[in-house]
Amino acid sequence: MSTAAKPKRHPVVAASSGVKAGAKSGKAAKPAKPGIREQGAQATRDGILRAATKIFAKHGYDGGSVGQISTAAQSYDRMIYYYFGSKEGLYIEVLEDIYRRMNEAESKLTLDVAEPVEALKAVIRFVLNYYRKHPEFITLLNTENLHKGRHIAKSLRAKDYSSPAIAVIGQILISGTTQKLFRADLQARDVYLLIASMGYFYLSNRYTLSAFLGENLETPDALAHWEAFVMDAVLRTVTAQ
Amino acid sequence: MSTAAKPKRHPVVAASSGVKAGAKSGKAAKPAKPGIREQGAQATRDGILRAATKIFAKHGYDGGSVGQISTAAQSYDRMIYYYFGSKEGLYIEVLEDIYRRMNEAESKLTLDVAEPVEALKAVIRFVLNYYRKHPEFITLLNTENLHKGRHIAKSLRAKDYSSPAIAVIGQILISGTTQKLFRADLQARDVYLLIASMGYFYLSNRYTLSAFLGENLETPDALAHWEAFVMDAVLRTVTAQ
Amino acid sequence: MSTAAKPKRHPVVAASSGVKAGAKSGKAAKPAKPGIREQGAQATRDGILRAATKIFAKHGYDGGSVGQISTAAQSYDRMIYYYFGSKEGLYIEVLEDIYRRMNEAESKLTLDVAEPVEALKAVIRFVLNYYRKHPEFITLLNTENLHKGRHIAKSLRAKDYSSPAIAVIGQILISGTTQKLFRADLQARDVYLLIASMGYFYLSNRYTLSAFLGENLETPDALAHWEAFVMDAVLRTVTAQ
Amino acid sequence: MSTAAKPKRHPVVAASSGVKAGAKSGKAAKPAKPGIREQGAQATRDGILRAATKIFAKHGYDGGSVGQISTAAQSYDRMIYYYFGSKEGLYIEVLEDIYRRMNEAESKLTLDVAEPVEALKAVIRFVLNYYRKHPEFITLLNTENLHKGRHIAKSLRAKDYSSPAIAVIGQILISGTTQKLFRADLQARDVYLLIASMGYFYLSNRYTLSAFLGENLETPDALAHWEAFVMDAVLRTVTAQ
DNA sequence: CATGAATGAGCTTTCATTCAT
C-alpha cells in the first residue's frame, strides 16, 4: 500500500487548500456521501461488513486497518465503532458471516441419497467449488487459526453453525452401507475432514506449493486433475472391499 | 504457543547458536547488555532469525513487529536492518530457513523401500509428526499464502528446496507397484499432496474445527484416531484393487 | 533568528488565529491540553501552519521535524497528517502561504506613478524592507531552491501568484520613459530582478559575507549604506543618458 | 531516495544469505574495496571530501547523511569519523574547500587593468561563469547561511580567504577613475557585491523564479540576456556622468 | 445518525556515533 492509502482528508476547515489538498493523493474522494444515501443504517452496516470481509481476507486481521475498511465501504472509521464496537467486534461478525453463508450454501445442496456414489461426488464437487469460489473463506479461517480461534470463541452465534454437510455425508454413508457399497466402519466426520482437507489445503497453499513444486496449480487442467484425484481417493476410502 | 513447546532448534548455520540459546531463556527486557559481545556477529544474527521465526509464526507478518523481534532476540531494532536489510528481508530468510530445515529433516528419513506399505506408513508418520512438532512451519506457510507467496517469490534460494519426500514416495510407489501391491497409475506428487493435505489441514485448522465440530482435536486419542484414518485412506488409495 | 525577531504574522486565513497566537507565547511542552478545544479546527490548522513556517524557515525542510512542528504548535504529530497529509504537503502549503502573503503585501503598495523616481525608490525601499522583515521568506525560498523547486512545482495554486511588483515597475518605467527620465529599452522584469537580487543576496548571504568580508552587514549604518547603493545602482541603470 | 538508499550490508556472517542478500536492494556493492586501493589514506580522505561536497550540495547539511557520503565515496562511515571527527567537522572542511577553490580560481584571473571597462566585463563574466559552473558553491553557501554561518565561524582557516576579486576590482576602479571613465566615489566592495548579487541570485533562485515568472531562466538565450543586463547595470553604475 | 477532530501509542526505518578488534 505504501503512501497510496492516504487517510481520509477533511478539508472543511482548510479554505486555502483548494485543489491540490492531499498534495499527492489522488483518491476516490467518496463519490456519494454516505449520509445522503437514504438507505441509512442497514446499508451502511452491510457495506462495512462487506468491505471488512474483503480487507481482512486480503490482509489478515493485523494487516487490515480500520481506515482501509471504512474507505472501502465509503464510510467513516467512526461508523465501525458505532455499529461494531471495535475492530475485533467487526472481525467477529465477519467470521460469523462467512460461517453463516457457508452453512446456507450447504443447506441448499440437494442430492439423491439413494445414489450414494453420485451423491458423494456431488458433495466433493460442492466443497471444492465452494473453496474455489470463496477464497476469502480460506484466508479468514487461516487468519483465525493463526490467532488460535480466539475470536470465534468469543462469538455466541458460532455454535449455531453445525455443518449440514456432515449430516448429509452421514446419510450418504448409511445409504451406501445399506446398499453394501460402502464400508460400515466410517464416521461421517472423518470423511468430511478428508474431503475438506484435500480441497482446502490445495487451494490454501497453492502459492507456496506452486513455488515448491515448480508448477502452476491453478490451471483448469491442474484443478480438474486434482478434483478427479480427490474423488478417487475418497471413493476408494469409503468403498467396501 | 507454536515454538514455545519445543525450543529445540537445529543450529543450522553455525554451531555457536547453541550458546545463545541457553542465554536466551528468561526473556526479560534485555537483562544482559548484548554489547558485552557474548558471541559476536553470528550469534546476534542467529538470535534474530530464531526470534523472528517465533514472532512471525505467532503473530503473522503484519502482526509481528520489528520491536518485538529485536526484544525477543535481546538485540536492537537496528541490528535487524544491519543483518537483514528490512522486515521483509528478515521474513524471507525466515521462510527460507523453515524450508531448509524441513528439507533437512526429510533427507534424514531412512526407510526400507522393499517394504512399501511399512515405508509409506513411516512417511505418513513422519509428515504428521513434523507438522505437529513444528507448528511454526504451518503458520508461517499460511501467512505466506495470505500474501500470495509474494515473499518466497523474491527468494532466489527457495527454488533449491525440492522436497526429498516426493522422491521417496516415488521410490515407494515403484517398489509397491513392482510387488503388485500398489496401483500403477499414481503420481508421487498426488500421494504426497494427499498426505500433506490431511496432516496439514487437521493441524492448521484445529482451532476453528474444534469450535465447529464441538470437540477437541488435540487430545492424544483424537490425534491417534486421525493418524490411523490417514493411513487407512492413503493405503486404500494406493493399494491395487 | 529569522522569525524570532518579529513574530507578527498576518492572520491570513481566518481572524481566529489571533487567539491562538496569544496562547502560543511561552512554548513549553504542551502546558494546556489542546483537547480542551480552544478554538477548534481552524485554530489547530493555523497553528500548525504557523509553527511549520517558523521551523522550516529555521532548519530547512530536512532539518525541521514533524515533531518539532507539532510541539511548537501545541498539537500532535497526527494532526499534521490529518490536515496536511504529509510533511511534504505541509511544506507545500507553507510555501504557498509565504508567496500569497508577499503578493498581498505587494498589492497594498500604493505609489504615485507620476513621480517615477520617487516611485522606484519606494519600490526599492519596500522590497528591501520586506526581505528584512520576513527572513523566513528568504530561507524558505533558498530551501525550496535547494530542492530544485520540486515542491512548488506540485502546488497548483502557486501559479496564481504573479508578482504585482513587476506590473508596478512596468508602470513606473512607462511613466519615466514618457517623461524622458528613463531609458526606453528596459524590461520591468529585469529591473525587478536587479532590485530583488541586491536585496535578497545581501540578506540571504549576510552570515557568510560577514565572515568573508570581515565586517558586520547588519548594523543600521551598513544597511543604510547598502540601501543607498541599491537606489544609486538602480537609478543609474534606468536613467536615460 | 526512499528505500533505495540501503545501508551497507555486511554479509560476512550471513553464510545463508547468498545471492539475494538485500532482498530488494540492487546497490553498487563497492566494486573496488577501498582497503585494497594502494593509494591509501590521502585518496580515501579526498574521496570522502569530494563525495561530501556533492551530497551536502545536493541535500543540504541535514538532508545529507553520513551513510550516503561514505557510500558515494566507496568507503565506510567509520572513515568519516576517522578523518574528520564528525559530520560537522566534515562539513566545515567542505566549506573551507569550496572557499579555497574559489579563491584559487580568482587568483588565476589575469586581466589588463589598463583597460578598466574590458577588465570589469571580464570580472563579471568570470563571476557569472564560476557560479554557473559550480552550483555546489551556491547551495553550500545557502545551507551555511541557513545555519547562520555557525560552521564557518568554527573554521580557523576561513579567515585566510580574503577575496582576490575585491582587490582586483579595486585596481580596476582606480584605473578607471584615473582615466576619468569611472566615478571616484565607489567602494570596490560594493561593486563586488553588486556583481555577486546579480550572478548569485539569478542562479540560486532559478527554480522558484522560473515558477514565479513562468519562464525558463536557464536557456542559453536567457542566460546571455541576463549577462548583458548585468554588464549594462554594472557599467552604468560605475561610469562617470 | 453521522461526522469532524483529537489522541497517544506504536509502527518501520534511518540517524550519527562509538566500541573493539
Place this chain on the structure above:
DNA sequence: CATGAATGAAAGCTCATTCAT
C-alpha cells in the same frame, strides 16, 4: 589503518480508538 558490530535516539508516519457535537 581499516572495518565489522553495536547502539539508542529520533525520524516520518499509521494505528485503533474516543470526544464532542
